[in-house]
Amino acid sequence: MDEGLFSVDKFTGGSQVYFLTHLHQDHTRGLGAAGGWRHGPLYCSPVTARLLPTRFPGVDASLLRPIASGDSASLTISSPTSGRIFSLHVTAIPALHCPGSLMYLIRGDLGCMLFTGDYRWELGCEEARYAKKALLQALAGDSVDVLYMDNTYCHPSLNFPPRRVVAEQIVNIIQAHPDHEVIIGVNNLGKEDLLLHISRALQTKIWVWPQRLLTVHLLGIDDNREIFTTDTSLTRMRAVPRYSLTIATLEALNTVCPTIGIMPSGIPWLWRSSEGKAKASGKSPAKSITCGVQGSGIGTIETDYDPLSPPKLFEKHSYALPYSDHACFAELEDLMQTLRPSAVVGIVRTPSCYANPRHHFSHFFGDEVCSDKAPVENSGHNGSLAPKRRPSGSRRRMIKISRATFYRSRVTRKRKDFCGARITEPEEPICVL
DNA sequence: GCGATCAGCT
DNA sequence: CACAGCTGATCGC
Numbered sequence: 001m002d003e004g005l006f007s008v009d010k011f012t013g014g015s016q017v018y019f020l021t022h023l024h025q026d027h028t029r030g031l032g033a034a035g036g037w038r039h040g041p042l043y044c045s046p047v048t049a050r051l052l053p054t055r056f057p058g059v060d061a062s063l064l065r066p067i068a069s070g071d072s073a074s075l076t077i078s079s080p081t082s083g084r085i086f087s088l089h090v091t092a093i094p095a096l097h098c099p100g101s102l103m104y105l106i107r108g109d110l111g112c113m114l115f116t117g118d119y120r121w122e123l124g125c126e127e128a129r130y131a132k133k134a135l136l137q138a139l140a141g142d143s144v145d146v147l148y149m150d151n152t153y154c155h156p157s158l159n160f161p162p163r164r165v166v167a168e169q170i171v172n173i174i175q176a177h178p179d180h181e182v183i184i185g186v187n188n189l190g191k192e193d194l195l196l197h198i199s200r201a202l203q204t205k206i207w208v209w210p211q212r213l214l215t216v217h218l219l220g221i222d223d224n225r226e227i228f229t230t231d232t233s234l235t236r237m238r239a240v241p242r243y244s245l246t247i248a249t250l251e252a253l254n255t256v257c258p259t260i261g262i263m264p265s266g267i268p269w270l271w272r273s274s275e276g277k278a279k280a281s282g283k284s285p286a287k288s289i290t291c292g293v294q295g296s297g298i299g300t301i302e303t304d305y306d307p308l309s310p311p312k313l314f315e316k317h318s319y320a321l322p323y324s325d326h327a328c329f330a331e332l333e334d335l336m337q338t339l340r341p342s343a344v345v346g347i348v349r350t351p352s353c354y355a356n357p358r359h360h361f362s363h364f365f366g367d368e369v370c371s372d373k374a375p376v377e378n379s380g381h382n383g384s385l386a387p388k389r390r391p392s393g394s395r396r397r398m399i400k401i402s403r404a405t406f407y408r409s410r411v412t413r414k415r416k417d418f419c420g421a422r423i424t425e426p427e428e429p430i431c432v433l
Numbered sequence: 434g435c436g437a438t439c440a441g442c443t
Numbered sequence: 444c445a446c447a448g449c450t451g452a453t454c455g456c
Binding site for chain 3: 024025026118152153189190241242243244265324325326355
């Protein structure tokens with residue numbers, strides 16, 4: 001196992017300090033280790049610290065280091081291999097992705113890095129403005145060497161409205177079906193704000209499954225027990241696990257009583273691969289975007305999403321709405337514009353280039369960076385990330401990024417299993433430029 | 434046999 | 444292709 005200094009959203013051991021951005025499954029790999037995870041101090045938000053024991057009872061609670069939004073902590077890490085001491089200063093920034101989600105700004109002897117984790121900072125949204133202000137305040141005029149960014153929807157075609165706009169559209173759809181049962185697909189954590197909005201707007205309770213009820217109570221939502229219930233007889237509105245909301249399920253339910261499904265999420269399921277097994281749904285795509293990189297494994301991305309058009313039936317009985325907890329392209333671009341980092345790394349690694357921030361944001365960098373025409377692998381390998389050109393006078397660092405097995409076979413890489421990053425000791429001459 | 438990881442699906 | 448997360452197969456101890 002390679003020795004690391006610290007890891008973000010990666011808990012398979014080998015680091016001195018760990019950071020968790022939020023409690024979604026694809027960011028907690030390794031936390032459920034048999035015998036109990038106890039590899040080192042674990043920083044997370046207070047909300048995450050409260051929820052974590054229910055999902056990972058094996059984690060030694062004394063290792064949790066809750067850090068609130070806007071707060072900072074100083075820590076020193078000693079390298080297990082060389083004994084060198086590194087000082088770090090970490091600041092927690094609200095990510096607004098799901099309850100308890102954080103970004104981490106980490107500055108110090110390893111340079112300046114921002115790990116956004118999954119995030120959504122809607123332009124013009126008050127909370128996002130506040131979060132951005134907190135970030136700039138923490139940066140105090142310094143610049144980011146490496147931005148580890150949520151590139152889930154990093155493609156110019158992927159711009160969707162703020163969540164509050166889509167929440168209103170969802171309320172309208174439900175209101176237009178006064179005699180229908182309503183099934184809303186959600187995950188184990190997240191979209192609580194949407195459910196609250198629907199409940200308040202329509203003055204109705206919402207059924208959730210028992211585990212979900214426990215979660216909202218732990219979150220301190222609905223302390224008066226007026227909104228969420230596990231009694232199906234009290235409401236026509238049900239939030240169900242997203243994977244259980246399928247066309248087949250809805251058709252079966254409709255044999256019993258009229259039911260509509262609401263899928264509030266990003267929009268990838270609207271995409272149709274040009275050569276894939278696209279279902280013949282009779283829709284004609286309004287847009288067709290080509291990501292012209294040879295051998296990238298993806299040909300044409302098509303989407304028929306038009307933010308100005310009213311929501312429409314996705315399939316029979318089912319509405320798909322772009323209620324996304326991930327930043328859309330304009331928001332990613334705004335963060336790039338604000339920070340102008342020396343380097344950017346996508347935290348979601350896909351076999352294709354279409355979501356690679358280096359591909360779409362090359363104009364933010366010096367020219368040597370954009371010469372990269374290869375299917376950019378999000379700077380994988382165990383290589384060094386050399387900082388790019390920048391004004392003289394500022395200190396620069398080489399930052400070595402290592403990941404467990406990168407690259408393997410194309411088939412294996414289909415799995416999105418590298419959300420996290422482990423930061424290892426820099427190679428010798430630390431200063432560059 | 435158990436837990437961790439992987440494959441496949443939505 | 445896949446937001447996050449389930450089921451079931453397979454691998455290794």
